[in-house]
Amino acid sequence: MVKPKQLGHLVLRVRDLERSEKFYTEVLGLEVTNKRPGQIVFMSAGGDSSHELALISVGADAPGPEQTRVGLYHFAWEMESFEDLQKLYNEMHEQDVKIGGIGDHGISMGVYFFDPDGNEIEAFFETPKDQWPKDRDIFADSFPRKLVEPASVTG
Numbered sequence: 596m597v598k599p600k601q602l603g604h605l606v607l608r609v610r611d612l613e614r615s616e617k618f619y620t621e622v623l624g625l626e627v628t629n630k631r632p633g634q635i636v637f638m639s640a641g642g643d644s645s646h647e648l649a650l651i652s653v654g655a656d657a658p659g660p661e662q663t664r665v666g667l668y669h670f671a672w673e674m675e676s677f678e679d680l681q682k683l684y685n686e687m688h689e690q691d692v693k694i695g696g697i698g699d700h701g702i703s704m705g706v707y708f709f710d711p712d713g714n715e716i717e718a719f720f721e722t723p724k725d726q727w728p729k730d731r732d733i734f735a736d737s738f739p740r741k742l743v744e745p746a747s748v749t750g
Contacts, residue, residue: 604647605670609712612636612652618711619648622692623672623683623718640672659713669707669715677740680704680720688745697742701734702727704742 609615616636619625625638628646637646660667674680684706687694695707695715705719727733 603644604649606649606651607710607712607714608653608657609650609710610653610655610657611711612650614711615650619650622687622690660715667714669717671705671717671719674718674720677704677720680706680718681742683718684742685745699738699741701732701736701738704738704740706742 607615612633612635616627616630616638619638620627623640625640625648627636628639629637634652636650638648638650639646674683684694687706687708693709695709698705698707698717698719700719703719703721705717707715707717709715722738728736
């Protein structure tokens, strides 16, 4: 059976293209690789591809994501290190990004948050594969580190 090499990119429909471009560049640090003003923006985290994310404008009155409909639940950006995940988490608090929660997945730790259109996103750090448990569910244990709540939230 022939199978894909990897997931290449994701395309999201957004209400306000400029607002969404600002969110993804300022919160996640994505770079704009190409754009057609008022129509579509292509963005990358700096990899070897033309884009990992594209944003398409569908207008201010477009209905939003709905939890009870079939479709995308969330998409995820992998962080280089746990320290980078912690730094991003702190920056999200400083920028008043709506955070949905923290996910401890045993081999990974994730921060769930929402873009201006309500699309759920995860930023995560995953331990190297050679450190995964070999004799049990890889998601059953607790991640060995915990994210620290930013000072502005805890006190």
